[in-house]
Amino acid sequence: MPTIDELLTRVSKPARYTGGEWNSVTKDWRETAVHIALAYPDAYDIGMSNMGIGILYDILNKVDDIACERTFAPWEDMEAEIRREKVPLWSLETRTPIKDFDVLGFTLQYEMTYTNVLNILDLSGIPVWARDRTGEHPLVIAGGSGGFNPEPLSPFVDAFFLGEGEDAVIELADLVRDWKRAGTPRMERLRSLLKMPGVYVPAFYEARYGADGHFLALEPTTAEAPAVITRRILEKLPPALVRPIVPFLQTIHDRAAVEIQRGCTQGCRFCQAGMIYRPTRERSPEEVVQAARELMRNTGYDELSLLSLSTTDHSQIVPMINQLTSTFDDLKVGIPSTRVDSFSVDVANAVAKGKKHTLTLAPEAGSQRLRNAINKLVSEEDLLGAAENAFQRGWTGIKMYFMVGLPTETMDDVDGIIEMGKKVKAIGRKHVGGRARVRVSTSNLVPKPHTPFQWARQDTGDELQPKHLRLREGCRSVGAEFSWNDPRDSFIEAVLSRGDRRVGEAVYEAWKNGAKFDAWGEYFRAEHWERAFETVGVDAAWFAHREWDTHEPLPWDHIDCGVTKSYLRGQWRDVQTVKTVPDCHHGSCNVCGMQSFDALGPARGVADCVVKLGKLAELRRGAKDHEGEVLELV
Incomplete structure (x- = not known):
């Protein structure tokens, strides 16, 4: 078997795999009791920009008997070498096989990296399916925003950490230390995690479906498993x-x-x-x-x-x-x-040194009506004032982010994006002449769990295409550059965002078909996913292209993010009435469920709020719609 050094000579960017960087920490395994590998399911170049990994790495390595190391998704050339030479994926710090660690922890920030999670497990020699692992394998843990609908990855992950993990990782390390001393079997390790706040262990829950195949509930299979898991804050x-x-x-x-x-x-x-x-x-x-x-x-x-x-x-x-x-x-x-206003431009100008190139603003929608519907509290006056301020102060480019496919959107709203680009371009020409650059970038709406839009339908590719064509031609005519997202990968992202456990089977099939690095345009292949959905019998459009009923069971109902479902339901109704809600950071409380945590307002303390959140969870389990009870409680 060749050495890792030999593999490094055969690939591009070998520094992705060597370790030894400034401020990295290497410990002697013989002198450490707990060994944790942190993984980011994308290339090193992307993962090393994630602050969450850096924070956890720093916290864990400050404890003398904990060795925390890193690994990332190997690029295609390195994967080919690993598979050809049958070398298990290693950690950067000590080049230890990942399969030899006590815990392998994934950070989930983007659904289109899910096939990379499976690929990392396979390259490490760890069974991809959680059910196939034994006491010889590390516990596979996942955290991050992707964990707020854990179901599509629940067949492959042993436990999900929900919320902020700075305290949780030390608690986990303490458990691992005790498990190793006592020789605790794998299933008992998982069972003990049920007692840890903010931890979801999929093995102790079972999904129930109706006669029509639609999701009905996720139910604990043991009395020790909580019906609702509340995130850590x-x-x-x-x-x-x-x-x-x-x-x-x-x-x-x-x-x-x-x-x-x-x-x-x-x-x-x-x-x-x-x-x-x-x-x-x-x-x-x-x-x-x-x-x-x-x-x-x-x-x-x-x-x-x-x-x-x-x-x-x-x-x-x-x-x-x-x-x-x-x-x-x-x-x-x-x-x-930044916010889209002149104040933000003033702040950006105050810190700008040297040449001023591109300022980024995010109006999100092309009309005031639609901005109100999505509660983006920005007016056209704010945007044009910010543009005027920026170009006056020497900025030469403005990039504007918009979304298409928003609920209640019409072609008039799409035309509003073009009109906004035209007005900003005119302001730029007035101040910096031909150097003025305006870029319009659009993304397609992907409905996300725990938001008012979790019930929204996503536009189909056929519905998005004429909008993209209108924007492309319109932006060209007004002298603005235009870029957009492929509706096919937005569709897959929506299915993964709102999927239940059956979608996990499709993730596996897509990976077996060759899906990986789906977040990279040059690697994404829609046909891998289409074949996977067909193979496992998942109606992907059912998850993405329909408006969900606000009282139907959701695959993530067992996850409590702190913001109440009744608040989200009310916000979804306000989309149709175009009613806005002010930022409670600067005004009165909106009663979302998190008010007692707000360090800038009249907080009553974390313990007080945790009790309230527990009561809110009980209310949610016992009533379909309970705005009155929530208001009375808080």
């Missing part, structure tokens, strides 16, 4: 990550980063992150500046990204920027996510 953000690993090769986000805020309460009805990461919790400007100081010292980067779902929503963003710019002379500060 931290009251306060943990210390910032200040010793991240510095890759040898360029990654997608090749810069230092500080998470300045977690959660968002803008209430966009299509946005899953805005629901499942509530409540809003902030770092102080002083904490951010201190973290930046340590990051610069520990990494050598000269660029800092201020991470948040909506960075300029931070209540102290101006003092924070002022402190950063006054403390660091040469530091470039990036703001990846």
Whole structure:
């Protein structure tokens, strides 16, 4: 069998597989009791830009007897070498086979990476189906936003961690240490995880279907398994990550980063992150500046990204920027996510150094009516004012993100996108002449669990095609560039987002057909999935292209993200009436179920809110629609 070093000489970008980067941690396995591998089911270049992996890696390796290492999906050339030479996939730090670890933990951020999860298991020599594993195999754990509908991956994952894992990973490591000392059998290990808050163990649940084949319920098969699993929420953000690993090769986000805020309460009805990461919790400007100081010292980067779902929503963003710019002379500060208004442009301008190229804005819809329907609280005046401000201050390009296929959308709304591009282009020409660039980028709506749009239908490819054609021709006529997503991969994403356990069988078949790296356009093959759905008898269109009844059972009803189903139901009704809901971050409480966690409002404490969430879960189990009870409770 060839050595790993020999394999590295045969592939592109060998630095993806070598380890040894600055700030990586290598421990002696003989001196550590617990061995955990963290996996991101995509290429190293993508996975190393995920802050969640870095945070967990840092936390675990601070414990002396825990060795935490990393692995990623090998690129096609390396996979071919691994399979030809029969070398099991290894960890970057010690080149230990992944199958020898106690725990293999996946971060799930995007449904189109699910076939890579199976591929990593197979390349590691770990049975793909959870039911086929024995005590000789690691426990396969998964977390991240994909876990909020775990069912499509539940046949392959032993347990899902729901919510924020900074505390949970240490609890898990403590359990592993005890299991190994006591020689606890595999099934008893899984059973003990049922007692851990925020953990879902699929082996102890059974799906029930009606005579028509439609999903009816997911039921515990043992009294120890909770009927509803509530996500874990931290009251306060943990210390910032200040010793991240510095890759040898360029990654997608090749810069230092500080998470300045977690959660968002803008209430966009299509946005899953805005629901499942509530409540809003902030770092102080002083904490951010201190973290930046340590990051610069520990990494050598000269660029800092201020991470948040909506960075300029931070209540102290101006003092924070002022402190950063006054403390660091040469530091470039990036703001990846902003509101669509002139204030955000002012903030972006305050941190811009050197040439100003492209500013990104996300109006999401082309008409005010449709923006109101999706609760995107942005007016045309806001957008044009932001464009005017940006071009006046020397920016030469504006990129605008929109969605197509939104509920109640008409061709007039689509034409509104073109009109917006035309007006922004005119503003750009007025200020920077021929250098003005306007790019219109559209994505297709993918209804996501735990959002008001979880009941929405997705447009078919035939319905989306004329919209894309109209946008392509219209943008060309007004001098704006245009890009769009393939409706076929949006369709697969929707099926994986809203699927039940039977969709897991299709994931397996698609992988066997050759599906992998589905998030990469050059690798995605719709025919792999079409054949898989046909083979296992899954009606994929049933999951994607119909409007769901707001009282029908949902495959993710056993997962409590904290935002109540009755609140989401009310928000879905408001789509039709075009009624908006203000951001509770700046006003009164909207009674979504998370209010007592809001560190910026009149909080009553985490323990108080946990009790309330438990009562809300009981109400949900006992009533179809209970807005009155929820209002009375909170």
